[in-house]
Amino acid sequence: GQNIDQPTEMTATEGAIVQINCTYQTSGFNGLFWYQQHAGEAPTFLSYNVLDGLEEKGRFSSFLSRSKGYSYLLLKELQMKDSASYLCAAPVSGGYNKLIFGAGTRLAVHP
Amino acid sequence: KAGVTQTPRYLIKTRGQQVTLSCSPISGHRSVSWYQQTPGQGLQFLFEYFSETQRNKGNFPGRFSGRQFSNSRSEMNVSTLELGDSALYLCASSLSGVQTDTQYFGPGTRLTVL
Numbered sequence: 187g188q189n190i191d192q193p194t195e196m197t198a199t200e201g202a203i204v205q206i207n208c209t210y211q212t213s214g215f216n217g218l219f220w221y222q223q224h225a226g227e228a229p230t231f232l233s234y235n236v237l238d239g240l241e242e243k244g245r246f247s248s249f250l251s252r253s254k255g256y257s258y259l260l261l262k263e264l265q266m267k268d269s270a271s272y273l274c275a276a277p278v279s280g281g282y283n284k285l286i287f288g289a290g291t292r293l294a295v296h297p
Numbered sequence: 298k299a300g301v302t303q304t305p306r307y308l309i310k311t312r313g314q315q316v317t318l319s320c321s322p323i324s325g326h327r328s329v330s331w332y333q334q335t336p337g338q339g340l341q342f343l344f345e346y347f348s349e350t351q352r353n354k355g356n357f358p359g360r361f362s363g364r365q366f367s368n369s370r371s372e373m374n375v376s377t378l379e380l381g382d383s384a385l386y387l388c389a390s391s392l393s394g395v396q397t398d399t400q401y402f403g404p405g406t407r408l409t410v411l
Contacts, residue, residue, distance in 0.1 A: 283395070
């Protein structure tokens with residue numbers, strides 16, 4: 187089967203760095219997506235990793251280790267607007283565009 | 298380029314009624330997927346359409362159905378509504394519908410069943 191696990195909640199301070207972890211079990215592997223979702227809004231695409239290593243995009247970076255079934259999203263110089271849910275998602279093998287999502291990590295950034 | 302649009306944004310229905318939700322993908326995108334989001338279950342895949350064909354279906358009862366038109370716009374229908382169908386229904390579009398394609402989400406339709 188396929189399963190994605192993430193912590194339910196995290197808190198951090200404005201200006202700090204936070205790492206949101208995601209572990210996955212998939213029958214085949216076609217990469218891992220990260221989405222950000224503010225309360226009451228649509229998920230917005232943050233990153234896609236298919237190869238091992240770290241990919242940096244401004245304040246956000248995403249890391250993947252295929253051998254460990256592990257990914258993380260790193261947010262630097264946290265801002266209040268980063269308070270949101272962060273969703274880890276993987277394509278289902280043989281499932282065309284079907285994504286399986288983790289439950290999401292709700293991040294609260296405090297001043 | 299305009300994003301994914303969904304109508305209506307909010308709906309209130311009563312048990313037993315049926316509802317139709319609409320999704321217009323990003324121009325040029327041919328794949329449309331539908332997801333249900335609830336606080337308890339998170340985001341769950343409903344179905345995916347590409348070139349008017351349903352290629353994939355999630356684990357939902359037959360009361361949930363959909364279709365895609367030749368212009369890639371999609372609709373989903375839920376018949377005989379139940380209280381548990383209250384959720385945010387999101388559609389997402391992607392360019393060619395391959396597994397590595399990024400899916401872009403619309404704002405969702407929030408359905409409340411009373």
